[in-house]
Amino acid sequence: MPQHPTRYEQLADDMTQAMSDGLLKPGERLPSVRETCHRRGVSPSTVFQAYGLLETRGLVEVRPRSGFYVSAPKRSLRASLQPAVPRPEATEVAxxxxxxxxxxxxxxxxxxxxxxxxxxxxLFPVDALARSGARAMRRLKPEQVTSALTAGDETLRQALRKRYALQGVPLASDELVVTNGALEALNLCLQAVTQPGDVVAIESPTFYAALQVLERLKLRAVEIATDPVEGVDLDALAAVLTRERVAACWLMPNFQNPLGALMPVARKRALVDLLAHHGVPLIEDDVYGELYADLRRPPPAKAFDTTGGVLHCSSFSKCLSPGYRVGWAAAGRFARDVQRLKMMSSLATSLPPQLAIADYLGQGAYDRHxxxxxxxxxxxxxxxxxxxxxxxxxxxxxxxxxxxxxxxxxxxxxxxxxxxxxxxxxxxxxxxxxxxxxxxxxxxxxxxxxxxxxxxxxxxxxxxxxxxxxxxxx
Missing domain, CATH: 3.90.1150.10 (Aspartate Aminotransferase, domain 1)
Structure with a gap:
């Protein structure tokens, strides 16, 4: 959900711009907290938060008993931590x-x-979620028990569609399927677009749960070199798509696990275009998208999908409540297939956790959390x-x-x-x-x-x- 910059974020942005303009040079000491308070008319807490954010961005460093200094230029991670060079052929997974x-x-x-x-x-608002759950269950109508089967509770789905829309990603009303965590969403999406023996392109390294799913579904993996800063190598992926008959890609463009790579916006757009050109669906694992350290949420690859070929999966497990196991898939043109597979496997996601989260979202506390x-x-x-x-x-x-x-x-x-x-x-x-x-x-x-x-x-x-x-x- 878009947010106006806070005072400390605005201060950090102003100082970042001063560094870019050469007004604050590498090795130079930042103004003291007291001086900045006086100049900007802000509190010491605001200055400390701003300097902390600059440190998080890698732009300043703390020197004990001395203060904050503009960081000296460092070698990029790309130069020091090189992408792996995977085997070119598809591999059985175990x-x-x-x-x-x-x-x-x-x-x-x-x-x-x-x-x-x-x-x-x-770190999670356990008590607030419990109160939301109790409140929601008192309002539960008998017809909700069956109306939420397969696709999920409508109030929660509407709240999710609203969050997508505010990110610039409009969804069709029947595109969302609520699942038992993101892992079920990813499983269902992969089953919807593959058959046993198919080849799936994945990052290298990749999250081990993706490998477990491929192993269970008897799929083969072809690993794509992945940059530790900017994500999957699109040239390497294009070469694989030309050489192999790839049924799907399973990628994590936002804060990839385990590297933490964040694919730039232009690269995400190029990724979606490349896969659309080859007719290959993208299963986008976006469970960490809300956990950004910058000022704005990075858009998902789904934001650039014009053909319905991106199956976007996420959950509340990493950012709100792991134990509730509430995830979802925005499965594009494969939504009906995913719903059918959901019906044939787990049928439904437990209703009380859905209602609790829907109520919590409705209280307006989620973005503050x-x-x-x-x-x-x-x-x-x-x-x-x-x-x-x-x-x-x-x-x-x-x-x-x-x-x-x-x-x-x-x-x-x-x-x-x-x-x-x-x-x-x-x-x-x-x-x-x-x-x-x-x-x-x-x-x-x-x-x-x-x-x-x-x-x-x-x-x-x-x-x-x-x-x-x-x-x-x-």
Missing amino acids: VSALAFDLLESTRDPAVVPLGSAFPRGS LRQLRALLADEQQRVRRLVLRHFPASTRVTQPRGGYFLWLELPPTVDALALHHRAMAAGISSAPGVLFSADRRFTHHLRLNVGHPGDPRIDGAVRQLGEMAASMA
Whole structure:
């Protein structure tokens, strides 16, 4: 939902422009908080928030007991963390056993959850959602129990269509299907456009859940080199589309898991045009789209779809309530197929969670919650990234995403990330080794860390200990 910039966001934008214009130069100290308060007529809190946002953007750095300084130009991540070069042929997928072991490890509350797929539970408005659920159930009409089957509760679907419209993505009234989380939406969409044995183009690295789905549906994966900053390599994808008979693409243009890459708008538009030219559907996984660190939500690829070929999937699991398992698919011209598959599998999504979320959205608190959540995650991402650079081997390379809550680490080649994972688990620390994120387990010295646990007092010690373990293996 569009928002006017807050005072601290406007201040940060003004200072960003001053840096672009050369008025604030690399290495130069920013005006003191007191000075900026006086000049701009704002509170110290506003200045600290603005400087924090500039730090999140990588434009300023904090020097202890000295202040904030304009960051010196750094090598781009593209120069330091190169895209992988996947095998050119399609590959059978078999990652479920390893992924299952990882998920089992993150369920133990005694384990530090650096390998988890979800943010910290205390970040979500559990009590407010409970009140919304109780309020909605008191208003429940008997006819709603059956009218919400398959497609989902109409009030929730209307609220979702409104949010799409405000992003510039108008949807047909029957295009949305509410699902049991985004994973069911992605499963249904993939089934709607493929048959067993088909080839599906995916990013490299990619989220291990995508690999699990391909494995279950007996589909083959062809991996596309993916830039750690700007996402999938369109030239590499075009070459694969020319060479292979690709049935579908499953991509994550916004804050890709595990890299955190954000595909620029022009690249998203070119992606949609390329796939439309080849007649290949795009299954867009956009579960992290609301967790941006910049001022505006990045548009989904769905915004540039003119043929109904983009099946856009998302959920509330990463930004509002993991346990409610409410997701959806805006499936374009495949919406009827997705609805039929939903009817033949799970039939419906549980109604009480849908009603609770619909009521919560109607209270107007969602965007306020998101603003707070984004700020916390962005601050924690930068904080943990500094810990990684301090405690891991000096040659470790680490991404700097503009949203989401993951960091992707490239360790020295001698470090076996899977062995590191097992060693850390013995010490009560989980991590996600890179071999999980590729069909052929290529990322042997890579690691994904979850930085979505601000306020957890165990994080600093766990990152330090994990880094020391990695250093002992380097």
